Amino acid sequence: MDRNGSFCISNFLSSEQLQSLKQTVRAEGDKHKGCYFAHHGGPEIEQSQLGAISASPEFRALLKNVYQSGAGAAAYNSEILNVLRCVQGSSGRRESNCFHFDASLVTALLPIEIPQDGVDRGDLILFPNLRRIRSNVLINVLEKALLQNPLSRKLISAGIRHRILQPEKLRLVPGNLYLFWGYRTLHANEPCDPAQRRASAIFHYGDPHAGSFVTRMILKLNQRRARRATALGTQPTG
Template sequence: MPYTTFSEAKIKSLIDAIENDGYAVLPDWASCDQLEALQTLVAKSVATAGNNYVALSGNEAGAGTPLHEWANSRDFIELCRRIVSSAMGQQSTELALHQTLRCLTGDGGRRESLIFHYDSYVLTTIIPVCMPQEGETGDLLMLPNRRPLRRNYVLNLLDKLLVDNRWVQRRLIRRFASQSEAFTRIRMLPGHLYMFWGYRSLHANLPVAHDALRATAVFHYHNVHGNSSLAGRVRRSLSGFKPPQQQTDATQS
């Protein structure tokens, strides 16, 4: 990871880019060796899944790989903390990132695409590992900064329920087909680090061909309602029950 310390001016420029453009980019975040190690992990994971969609979540899934290094990097966590704290106007005390390696291919990859959602975490960062170079390239699609940070978990839940239904999902897909200029579309490059307000931005990924592969390392920071007792009860009640459009945040970015 070539980035270690950031000036206040650099932090401000990243926040300004997210606010004005919907996202910010740190080029060449991953080295060639790191990308190669992750691409090997992706190839093995996809083969084990029968050349179909697979998502590996948590530190254990990435043990011995750059995923584990990044998720436990003090520099990376501190970067996320400074960005979130500056943007929120209050200090974030979270000391960990929530990580997932998401691999889209086959029929499962297509089913897991074009599902618009809001994250539970303020900051979402994505490091592309494998991206199709032609045809359906699985670009990141978003309507950036559409909602504020909700102080009340119930309002956050209502936001999500209003989006997490077939009628709204189809409406958003039709809107993209007829008014693509209304969306921010990001064609991501392997090794770069992309960051945006996952909590505030309605986002999804475009599909890839059945025989193509789109793999991304996703890191989330600062769960807005992580300490909410109601949020905890909702998560427990939904444990083991995940309809197609109610997956966890980390498996959708």
């Protein structure tokens, strides 16, 4: 992760586990009428295979050990934030190229359904390890504000298009687990073909600024934004 920006555990899921998660995604996709949705925790996740993975002592130990190796100390909070995110239909385009730093140091990405053909596959774009863990939460907030806004995202996307910027690109394979330093790495997913579905689970572990008032407010704002994006995605289009 320090050298290459990410680490892949191939065949992390068994074929049975992957099929179970695909069934969960398809059922949720039907509920949202083929539009974008995201769940941050909740019964949709906890009662699925994702809840079992998150509760697994082996998986929790993996994230704990990775965090300690990167931060040099144990995480302030050992809670895992589980997210199920599905990009489908034209509404999913709004959620592409949204470059950001995660609040958590460790991000574990578990692809469930990913287009394997064509140009618009929703590949993961990474600018690995651009920054260190900040000792001051206000510096962290300032950096995020400078890069996580519509203008900055358009400029980054244009720089990639014109090959001025050359990020790492991961072609995700369903059932593999991808680990990277989400807090330190600027990342986003490329657009996905509206006729196909891109679904993934994200496990966030270890917020270096956990416990601060600012961090709690940012988390609430992000969750509110995710609910708003899901609501907009489920609106009829025409």
